[in-house]
Amino acid sequence: MSVSVFDLFKIGIGPSSSHTVGPMIAARQFACQLQAGPGLAAVHGVTVELFGSLSATGVGHGTDKAVLLGLAGHEPDKIDPDQIEPAIAAIRAGKTLALLGERTVPFTEKEHLLFRRKSLPLHPNGLCFHAYDAEGTEIAQREFYSVGGGFVIDASGERVLNQAATAQPGSAGHQQGLPHPFHTGAELLAQCRATGLTPAQVMAANEEHWRSAAEVQRQLMAIWHTMAGAVRRGCASTGHLPGPMQVRRRAAELHHKLSSAPEAALRDPLSMLDWVNLYAMAVNEENAAGGRVVTAPTNGAAGVIPAVLHYYVNFLQGNCKADEDGIATFLLTAGAIGIIYKENASLSGAEVGCQGEVGVACSMAAGALAAVMGGTPEQIENAAEIGMEHNLGMTCDPVGGLVQIPCIERNAMGAIKAINAARMALRGDGQHVVSLDKVIKTMMQTGADMKVKYKETSRGGLAVNVVEC
Template sequence: MESISVFEIIKVGIGPSSSHTMGPWNAASAFIRIIKRERSISEVKEVFLEFFGSLAKTGIGHGTDIAGMLGLNGEDFTTINTSKIDEKIEKIKKDQIIHLGGEKEIPFIYGYHLVLNMQKSLDFHPNGMIFKAVFEDGTELVQDFYSVGGGFIASQEKNSIEKHCVRTLYPCHHGSDIVKYCDKLGLKKFSDLIMINEESWRTPEETRLQALNIWKNIKECIYKGVNKEGILPGGLNVTRRAAGINRKLLGDKVYKNIDEWFQQVVDAEENFTNINKWIACFALAVNEENASFGRIITAPTNGASGVIPAVLMYSQAFTECISEDDIVRFLLVAGEIGTLFKKNATISAAMGGCQAEIGVSSAMAAAGLTEILGGSIGQVMMAAEIAMEHHLGLTCDPIKGLVQIPCIERNTMGAMKAITAANIALESDPTKAKVTLDEVIQTMWETALSMSDRFKETSEGGLAIAVNVPEC
């Protein structure tokens, strides 16, 4: 089994969905690279893109079509000016031209060259898409892709696209592996083992810098969210709430930048109610940014991108775990827990419902928080198990296919459950636990397989059809 770096699970992304936005964007970029490898961009006459299954059914609400076009246009979601996305898409549609790979202008008619096929699903995975390039000589290049969660893509031929197989020094594919190797090496901290394994990709210094860069992006995303008001795009007319909560909690306190704002948060009145409100505010801020094509941290997905930031920000503002080492250790542990779900179950709501997104992110956050609060390796594992146990069966039924209702509020709940799970684990003896992390991961996967497709990000069941939202 291939090892996965924690920074493949926790990474810089763009809203509103990792599987429905980042995955198709990555696939389009990969298709451009395949064209360059097999032929050349200059030989391409036309390019076609067809989305199937869940990608098609909720594609408009998730910006799947936008991601496909921008990826083919040679844009990079980690660097694109997010405020220019609407302008770029409008130009493609109006001019009916795409700048393929950023190199060659070719005709591109929305609805003809890009199609959302809601009547058909591909067998390999619900999030399927097919790209086709037609060359000047009449020959074709066809490639299938599947967005398998968290921005990861695959094809039927390859389990993962354009990735080098890495085997860490101490492969941790199950929770039991982590316990085994920590015991073998005499390690007292979960994060110590993960830091060793991350050396398969980069030096410890580079790992530390990458973790701190993730934290920097988290703070910037929250700060943007708590300072932006208005209505979220998409037609549901959802009002941004993080800014209002932030304003009420800070009262008449003023700030000019992120650091001044953060200090005001730390200095604000602390009581149980206010701290809970701040946790909700942090999560709302991130997911409101996500819903509006903002730059966020995918952890492990975009729909669940507010949980880990909210819990990590909570630790920095309201606990004594405020060092850079605490931030690094939190993210290493959280990311490694995410890899266990990725390898042994799924982190795709289209495959497993929202238990695969909010449930996994809550388990990740619970483990990270337990680690920096002084929990043992067994308590860290127990916290992750508790958090997931109480998300089992959670469906994904977004209204109008938008990552807004119930997604945004659901992140606040996942954060609260993560903190509760950590507190329970820290007061418990993990040797007396009746359910292991590996067992709950297996249970989650079995639940996913048994769940109706109506509740797997298709907007065909649950709230998506129970709530009557008029078309705009």
């Protein structure tokens, strides 16, 4: 598989890339296949089965709504977050669902959306769709797996692309002829040494195999502006997050405190940490509320990279006017590191715990920050390695199956850790004992050894020790 930076950074909606974005893509794909196959007119009913982690934490993560919206033809990057609740309410009130907005079939969640405790063979996040004719005979059946970060595969292991994405050159899957292919940290460093390019320049050259340099830059800036928008909205939103815990949104209050007493920063040299915490929490509160965020590389971990990128723009560049080249370098470097995780390990909390989400985001952000601070390729690889090494073993135990506790604060901690990892690497010469590839291998092995109850099932850890109100 060949992965693009735009496969890792996807504009979508909260609260979960594996449990919301992926299932929405899978459901829409099934509806599109019905349209292309037997035809929507032949379909008189559909049922959906959710397996494993999608069943265990699907309601808290919005999987149920995502599947309905996907069948109705919505796409995560295009749907207006404000239109989600009205669309779901209409389906529930009418007890019908219009496949791709065209073919209305009866649909009640109790009867047609089924939660199965067991897992399907390929991955803990499995879905199975069925379609029936007028006599109730099954005319189509497809299995999908949402394998983390909004990536979806089918039962044969083939990547399933969002229908809109398939029309664009440069989506993952087109690996022929990349000028600088790499699959591991060692191969990325070898490309840098052979060509004299930085990791960001290697990535840019590969991206330009699929799309023009101007289009790469345009899409990178769209990613940045969406991240910045999530920070802005998170800093302006008050009240409580959805769900029975009634978790209070804190970013707006923190933003007000920090903005209204700037002189306090002069007395406290670590006040910058408050701002980094704010950026991360603002994004993750927005994600938990089902708002517009960038999967980076997952939604649960969507706050780490924007927080460190805002730290770079607001504190290291010295003003709020973003240097677009620096932002592009940051995102391309983060993407290069994320690809190595995607190709050799996992981005799925259901597969490897939170190591694969906040851990990977921390690693990507650490390497990216080292890059824009002038690090060599070796220092960048070292920063990425440190960013993961100290997240090894981190479990996924969301309280109430919601991407709120511990996820929101965990992103803030991941961002701070990434900044420290970059600084540690930049104080060295790039030589180090544990390579990025070795830490990725260790992360994958640790995830395989981790008990299922610590992998996005809400059956262990904080999820069982914190009582929901």
